Amino acid sequence: MKLSIDENRCKGCNLCTKVCPYTIFREGKRLNRKGIAVPELDRPERCANCRLRNLYGRQLCGVCQLTCPDQAIHWVEEEPYEPHKVAIEY
Amino acid sequence: MSYDEWFRTDRLPHIYCAGCGNGTIINCTLAAVDQMGWKKEDTVFVSGIGCSSRAPGYILTDSLHTTHGRALAFATGVKMAKPAFNVVVFTGDGDLAAIGGNHFIHACRRNIDMTVVCMNNQIYGMTGGQGSPTTPLKCLSSTTPYGCAEPPFDLCELATAAGANYVARWTSYHVKELEKAVKVGLETPGFSFIEVLVQCPTAFGRRNKFRQVADHVEFLKSHSLLKAKRDRLIDQGQPVPEDMFVVGEITKRNRPAMGVKP
Ligand SMILES: Cc1ncc(C[n+]2csc(CCOP(=O)(O)OP(=O)(O)O)c2C)c(N)n1
Ligand code: SF4
Ligand code: SF4
Numbered sequence: 247m248k249l250s251i252d253e254n255r256c257k258g259c260n261l262c263t264k265v266c267p268y269t270i271f272r273e274g275k276r277l278n279r280k281g282i283a284v285p286e287l288d289r290p291e292r293c294a295n296c297r298l299r300n301l302y303g304r305q306l307c308g309v310c311q312l313t314c315p316d317q318a319i320h321w322v323e324e325e326p327y328e329p330h331k332v333a334i335e336y
Numbered sequence: 337m338s339y340d341e342w343f344r345t346d347r348l349p350h351i352y353c354a355g356c357g358n359g360t361i362i363n364c365t366l367a368a369v370d371q372m373g374w375k376k377e378d379t380v381f382v383s384g385i386g387c388s389s390r391a392p393g394y395i396l397t398d399s400l401h402t403t404h405g406r407a408l409a410f411a412t413g414v415k416m417a418k419p420a421f422n423v424v425v426f427t428g429d430g431d432l433a434a435i436g437g438n439h440f441i442h443a444c445r446r447n448i449d450m451t452v453v454c455m456n457n458q459i460y461g462m463t464g465g466q467g468s469p470t471t472p473l474k475c476l477s478s479t480t481p482y483g484c485a486e487p488p489f490d491l492c493e494l495a496t497a498a499g500a501n502y503v504a505r506w507t508s509y510h511v512k513e514l515e516k517a518v519k520v521g522l523e524t525p526g527f528s529f530i531e532v533l534v535q536c537p538t539a540f541g542r543r544n545k546f547r548q549v550a551d552h553v554e555f556l557k558s559h560s561l562l563k564a565k566r567d568r569l570i571d572q573g574q575p576v577p578e579d580m581f582v583v584g585e586i587t588k589r590n591r592p593a594m595g596v597k598p
């Protein structure tokens with residue numbers, strides 16, 4: 247699974263940057279066409295739900311999605327054989 | 337997630353200000369509703385007037401967006417006419433406790449089978465920030481320019497005293513706990529009341545040193561006192577910090593209820 251922010255819905259409140267235990271969301275710097283600085287994703291492949299949802303067959307964590315007041319955070323299926331960066335958490 | 341299916345996606349993004357916590361509360365409520373396995377045709381969302389009360393407009397089921405303060409009166413009508421329906425009410429602190437105060441205590445007394453989620457931003461958000469019955473002492477609002485001098489209501493104590501079967505309080509920071517509390521509320525026959533303290537950056541935060549949304553959420557987090565911890569402090573004869581509010585399941589009981597599904 248891949249984490250994704252819907253640019254049409256996000257209002258740039260940055261609450262997601264506060265709640266993710268892996269601090270995957272970082273304050274955005276570039277304004278989009280609506281004038282909103284949408285947060286950037288820092289190595290989103292570390293997200294528990296991205297890694298394990300399909301294995302466990304259920305939603306994991308999901309705190310960012312529940313918190314996002316604008317329903318802008320969701321996950322999309324990856325294309326087959328999409329290249330991956332390997333993230334190692336110590 | 338599957339609670340997505342309950343949203344009217346064509347109406348999103350909603351009108352709430354950036355950083356307004358009302359959207360978070362809708363997410364948590366719908367996540368709980370989704371787990372109940374209810375049919376959309378059998379579920380009704382009811383609200384009064386206020387920013388909080390706009391919530392049902394973003395939900396796919398039938399809904400009633402009624403007059404200010406009267407959400408519970410309309411919801412009572414729905415439930416008594418159609419006891420098989422699942423009734424969920426979204427309301428605000430002004431809607432529920434100011435103009436709608438009497439409907440609130442009597443709905444609790446009658447213990448009508450519905451779940452009420454109160455988005456308590458401690459202010460009249462929609463009309464530009466007048467003080468409400470839950471505005472804390474010393475807080476600034478457009479009607480309390482020198483700081484609020486009236487002691488606020490404790491909505492959970494009020495609901496408990498008036499007879500509600502289930503009463504809980506959480507904040508917009510505690511999303512998982514809130515989702516669980518709403519679920520227990522939906523499962524409990526009789527009147528379930530869930531108060532959610534929530535940030536309103538536009539009308540409350542701006543005047544009360546919470547210009548940054550994250551600061552207000554941090555305040556809600558750090559000033560929450562778990563009920564179990566509060567009870568322990570009392571048992572040990574220690575003082576309960578006055579600037580904190582109790583969160584958790586406050587009341588769960590089984591008084592006679594009305595309108596319970598046949
Ligand atoms: C009978 C009536 N009186 C007054 C109003 C004006 N009014 C609209 S919303 C509101 C207060 C809403 O406060 P609250 O319920 O806390 O909702 P919030 O906007 O804070 O979510 C008031 C007084 C009205 N619409 N109808
Ligand atoms: S919480 Fe949602 S609306 Fe706010 S910045 Fe993050 S993605 Fe955007
Ligand atoms: S689901 Fe949890 S770990 Fe994954 S991005 Fe959201 S908050 Fe972070």
Ligand code: SF4
Pocket residue numbers: 351352353355356357358387388457461462535536537538539540
């Ligand atoms: S005025 Fe306050 S309650 Fe209303 S939408 Fe804006 S932030 Fe939310």
Ligand SMILES: [Mg+2]
Pocket residue numbers: 386428429430455456457458459460461468
């Ligand atoms: Mg209010």
